[in-house]
Amino acid sequence: MPRTTWQPHNLLIFFVFVVAGFFILQPAAFLLFGSVWSSPPGRPGHLTGSNYAEVLRDPFLGRVLFNTFVFAAGSSLIAIALGSTLAFLATRTDVPFKKAIIYSPILTFAMPSSVESMGWTFLLSPRTGLVNVAFMRLTGVEEPLVNLYTLAGMTLVMGINLLPVAFLMTAPAFTLFDRSLEEMGRASGGGLLQVYRRIILPLVLPSIASAFIYCFIVAIEAFDTPAIVGIPAGVYVLTTTIYTQMVSEVPPRYGTATAYSAVLLALSLILITLYNRFAKSADRYATLTGRSGGSAVISLGKYKPLAAVLVLGYLLIHPIPLMATLAVASVQRFWNPDRLLTNITLDNYEKFFSYPVTGTAFINSIIVSASSTALAVAVGFLAAYFSLRRKLTGGQTFTTILSIPLAIPPLVLAVGVFWSVLYVDIGLYGTVGALVYAYSLRYTPLVVRFLSGPMLQIHRELEDSAVVCGGGRLRTITNIILPLLRGAASTAALYVFVRTITDLGIAVLLVTHQSTVLSTTLFALWNTGEKLTVVAGGLVYTVVLLCFLLAAHRLGFRVLQPTTR
Amino acid sequence: MAASTAKTPLLLSVAALVVSIIVAGYATAITQSAQSIQGETSRQVKDVRTALDDISGRISSLERLVSLYAKAAGIDSPQQAELIVKQREELQARVDAARRESGRLVVYGSVDYADIKSTLDAFQARYPFIQVVYESMRPPEVYTRVSSELSANKPTADLVLVSHTTGIRFAQEKRYLPYVSPEAASYPDFLRDKNGEWTAAVLLPIAFVYNTDKVKQPPSTLEALTDPQWAGKVIMHDITLGTTGTQYLVSLKNIIGESRFNSFVDRLVKNVKPTLDISVSTVAEKVASGEFHIGLIVNLHDVVRLKMQGAPIEYFLPTDVPLLTTFSHIAIISTTKNPNSAKLLVDFILSKEGQTIIGNTPVRFPARPDTAARFSLDKIVPAGLRMVNYPDDEAIAKARDWAARFKEMGFGAK
Numbered sequence: 001m002p003r004t005t006w007q008p009h010n011l012l013i014f015f016v017f018v019v020a021g022f023f024i025l026q027p028a029a030f031l032l033f034g035s036v037w038s039s040p041p042g043r044p045g046h047l048t049g050s051n052y053a054e055v056l057r058d059p060f061l062g063r064v065l066f067n068t069f070v071f072a073a074g075s076s077l078i079a080i081a082l083g084s085t086l087a088f089l090a091t092r093t094d095v096p097f098k099k100a101i102i103y104s105p106i107l108t109f110a111m112p113s114s115v116e117s118m119g120w121t122f123l124l125s126p127r128t129g130l131v132n133v134a135f136m137r138l139t140g141v142e143e144p145l146v147n148l149y150t151l152a153g154m155t156l157v158m159g160i161n162l163l164p165v166a167f168l169m170t171a172p173a174f175t176l177f178d179r180s181l182e183e184m185g186r187a188s189g190g191g192l193l194q195v196y197r198r199i200i201l202p203l204v205l206p207s208i209a210s211a212f213i214y215c216f217i218v219a220i221e222a223f224d225t226p227a228i229v230g231i232p233a234g235v236y237v238l239t240t241t242i243y244t245q246m247v248s249e250v251p252p253r254y255g256t257a258t259a260y261s262a263v264l265l266a267l268s269l270i271l272i273t274l275y276n277r278f279a280k281s282a283d284r285y286a287t288l289t290g291r292s293g294g295s296a297v298i299s300l301g302k303y304k305p306l307a308a309v310l311v312l313g314y315l316l317i318h319p320i321p322l323m324a325t326l327a328v329a330s331v332q333r334f335w336n337p338d339r340l341l342t343n344i345t346l347d348n349y350e351k352f353f354s355y356p357v358t359g360t361a362f363i364n365s366i367i368v369s370a371s372s373t374a375l376a377v378a379v380g381f382l383a384a385y386f387s388l389r390r391k392l393t394g395g396q397t398f399t400t401i402l403s404i405p406l407a408i409p410p411l412v413l414a415v416g417v418f419w420s421v422l423y424v425d426i427g428l429y430g431t432v433g434a435l436v437y438a439y440s441l442r443y444t445p446l447v448v449r450f451l452s453g454p455m456l457q458i459h460r461e462l463e464d465s466a467v468v469c470g471g472g473r474l475r476t477i478t479n480i481i482l483p484l485l486r487g488a489a490s491t492a493a494l495y496v497f498v499r500t501i502t503d504l505g506i507a508v509l510l511v512t513h514q515s516t517v518l519s520t521t522l523f524a525l526w527n528t529g530e531k532l533t534v535v536a537g538g539l540v541y542t543v544v545l546l547c548f549l550l551a552a553h554r555l556g557f558r559v560l561q562p563t564t565r
Numbered sequence: 566m567a568a569s570t571a572k573t574p575l576l577l578s579v580a581a582l583v584v585s586i587i588v589a590g591y592a593t594a595i596t597q598s599a600q601s602i603q604g605e606t607s608r609q610v611k612d613v614r615t616a617l618d619d620i621s622g623r624i625s626s627l628e629r630l631v632s633l634y635a636k637a638a639g640i641d642s643p644q645q646a647e648l649i650v651k652q653r654e655e656l657q658a659r660v661d662a663a664r665r666e667s668g669r670l671v672v673y674g675s676v677d678y679a680d681i682k683s684t685l686d687a688f689q690a691r692y693p694f695i696q697v698v699y700e701s702m703r704p705p706e707v708y709t710r711v712s713s714e715l716s717a718n719k720p721t722a723d724l725v726l727v728s729h730t731t732g733i734r735f736a737q738e739k740r741y742l743p744y745v746s747p748e749a750a751s752y753p754d755f756l757r758d759k760n761g762e763w764t765a766a767v768l769l770p771i772a773f774v775y776n777t778d779k780v781k782q783p784p785s786t787l788e789a790l791t792d793p794q795w796a797g798k799v800i801m802h803d804i805t806l807g808t809t810g811t812q813y814l815v816s817l818k819n820i821i822g823e824s825r826f827n828s829f830v831d832r833l834v835k836n837v838k839p840t841l842d843i844s845v846s847t848v849a850e851k852v853a854s855g856e857f858h859i860g861l862i863v864n865l866h867d868v869v870r871l872k873m874q875g876a877p878i879e880y881f882l883p884t885d886v887p888l889l890t891t892f893s894h895i896a897i898i899s900t901t902k903n904p905n906s907a908k909l910l911v912d913f914i915l916s917k918e919g920q921t922i923i924g925n926t927p928v929r930f931p932a933r934p935d936t937a938a939r940f941s942l943d944k945i946v947p948a949g950l951r952m953v954n955y956p957d958d959e960a961i962a963k964a965r966d967w968a969a970r971f972k973e974m975g976f977g978a979k
């Protein structure tokens with residue numbers, strides 16, 4: 001495809017880039033400004049380097065960076081290794097419990113991540129975690145089986161928390177596949193493992209790499225698990241350091257917190273650049289050509305029992321015990337493993353439903369999440385398309401810019417957006433528009449990640465043939481690209497929708513009474529110590545989501561398109 | 566002349582006679598009338614006396630009535646009555662003025678909406694022409710929103726109901742409108758600003774807690790609390806953050822003295838090495854679950870709530886450790902366009918009625934000392950327990966330095 005020349009609609013696209021770029025960079029710019037300003041933006045002060053000097057002087061900086069790296073790398077490795085294997089098994093093979101594997105990761109992410117982390121403390125706390133209590137009672141050993149409160153423990157929990165994302169991001173790639181390649185592999189006498197390693201794995205590598213980078217960034221900026229598991233363990237990472245300065249202290253230490261965020265941002269930008277370099281050789285991976293149909297079910301043969309054990313093991317380690325524990329916890333007055341049976345109550349559910357603003361919040365949540373999802377998916381699709389398919393000058397830069405908000409921890413991003421809508425007055429302040437703005441910023445890069453893997457796999461010749469047949473660019477998009485990406489796009493949309501509804505914390509600076517959303521209700525309950533009510537609320541989310549998925553399934557909408565032949 | 570001379574005595578005597586008759590008659594008449602006057606006067610005096618008796622009777626019954634009314638109204642002196650009338654007139658004037666305002670108050674609060682809603686509802690029932698919009702958030706967000714909105718010239722909040730440690734910054738930055746509520750007189754000095762910039766609305770006492778299943782007798786002194794037998798069994802609010810935990814310990818230092826404090830903190834980090842948690846509520850929860858035996862620096866209201874739910878926990882305070890108490894205060898933001906409505910809300914929240922509603926909400930401690938509510942502090946803690954306001958000046962000013970110092974001492978990080 002020759003590089004496109006200057007045309008009127010290109011100008012339009014550049015105009016869109018510039019406007020969108022302004023909105024994307026604005027909060028980050030406020031934050032960067034905050035890191036070199038002696039007082040919060042908007043207040044009198046002077047330029048200063050003292051914030052960075054203070055960060056460098058922090059005696060715990062080395063330790064914090066080390067912890068952050070181990071935590072992020074370890075948890076993304078766990079998530080990707082398990083998530084992509086499960087995705088492969090669930091979408092392409094004849095492994096048992098397929099549906100359970102496809103839907104259980106989705107169900108667990110309807111839980112706010114703070115609740116999920118708390119669920120792990122109910123399971124794995126050294127003295128009161130159910131697993132350890134059972135182990136100690138059964139064996140008579142005084143020492144717990146697993147100690148959650150270590151660097152390894154928090155890395156493991158984060159890895160499992162991230163698994164659904166890894167699963168959802170890699171699964172579409174496995175389904176968009178040219179079956180002939182596998183058949184060739186088989187025909188040349190390769191065993192299943194060999195075919196997987198030599199053919200399948202390399203082909204889905206862009207998706208896996210992109211999912212890995214995404215998980216890495218999410219882990220770097222995650223707060224809930226490092227706070228709930230890490231701080232009691234004495235293990236601090238960058239975000240717990242930033243959050244405590246930005247969110248726990250009054251007046252908040254915007255200067256050093258934003259300086260730390262700038263360190264995070266730099267780290268993430270390096271990762272994103274690496275990723276982009278990697279993605280440049282995209283054509284090598286384009287496998288979905290016009291020549292073949294969809295993909296076929298691969299028979300696991302002698303590996304079937306092994307795969308079954310893996311799948312069962314996952315179900316028995318993650319979704320089943322976690323959801324069961326949370327379900328039990330949601331009907332407890334307080335958590336105490338010795339009193340599980342005498343302690344039963346429905347108060348938590350009553351409290352959740354009778355919370356003064358639940359009604360308005362519910363409607364607002366639907367509006368905010370639906371609009372954020374629509375905006376994020378639209379922008380994310382266009383960005384991925386113009387940076388990967390139609391390489392427009394600036395498209396690549398635009399996608400990189402789009403990734404910047406991803407590198408900012410949500411509560412810090414919320415402060416950036418707060419300053420933006422407050423000081424650059426375009427009428428968003430105090431409206432649901434501010435929330436949609438913040439959520440779209442945060443989740444558009446995720447949509448790009450979701451779509452870029454599958455997008456890279458669609459071979460150019462499909463588009464070129466459309467152009468040869470006289471189809472315009474728009475027709476090519478609507479008739480070729482969109483249908484092929486339907487699975488990935490709907491997965492991305494679902495993910496964004498659920499995440500925006502459960503994202504505790506980002507909303508709190510931006511909502512007003514009129515625009516209050518469910519997550520701020522849960523956040524308020526969490527902060528007043530009504531944590532089990534938040535668990536109950538999270539379970540209500542999960543049940544609603546489950547009904548929603550079932551209904552969608554009935555209507556022929558699939559979250560993933562598992563190969564059915 | 567002789568004849569006339571002879572006639573003169575006769576004439577004189579006749580005249581004398583006439584005069585004497587007249588005089589006598591007159592005198593008689595006078596006497597008679599005097600007698601009748603005298604009778605009438607005594608009758609009249611009698612009448613007056615009856616009237617006077619009647620009046621004095623009425624006055625004394627009026628006096629009884631007035632004193633009865635005063636007693637019923639709790640008024641001791643005319644000055645007080647005057648004050649009350651004045652206040653009532655002021656109130657009426659304020660209500661009239663409030664009617665002319667926007668009819669909408671925006672409150673930014675760190676007290677959870679669910680806990681304050683019934684109080685606000687009662688206020689709106691009293692003044693139906695004022696709608697209260699309550700934005701519930703955490704103290705740092707209250708700070709960020711109020712200070713940023715003011716510097717962007719977009720003031721939104723009319724009042725704040727915020728933790729004192731946060732609100733004191735607003736007071737230092739002169740963000741508050743001074744208003745001495747007539748209700749503030751019922752509050753002790755440490756719960757109100759002398760200029761009326763803020764007044765306490767909800768108490769937030771801090772205590773220690775133990776698990777009654779695991780611990781029969783909690784340590785009675787700070788020395789016993791730092792005995793190696795508690796190693797690994799103690800959880801504490803994170804004192805390396807510069808927030809509640811840090812400010813509590815620094816204030817405690819100034820109460821028990823530097824040397825005792827140093828030995829306490831030294832022994833605590835060496836012998837016990839407490840686990841730190843970022844959330845004050847979690848500290849109580851993890852003692853209730855049995856994960857830890859003892860929790861340091863917990864909200865007394867969390868302990869009372871968990872205990873009501875049946876959790877095996879109880880609060881305790883070692884000897885010489887008073888009940889350190891902070892609070893959420895209510896204050897008016899100086900930029901408000903609705904000062905009269907805002908003052909009405911302050912009055913209501915500080916009033917006995919408002920405080921009683923707060924004190925009947927599980928579990929919130931009302932700040933007004935004479936409140937007879939379910940969770941009035943005097944029903945929770947023994948009489949005579951020493952209560953001290955915290956954080957003190959040093960704790961507010963030096964919290965960050967102390968947080969760093971605690972971290973260097975080995976608290977938290979491993």
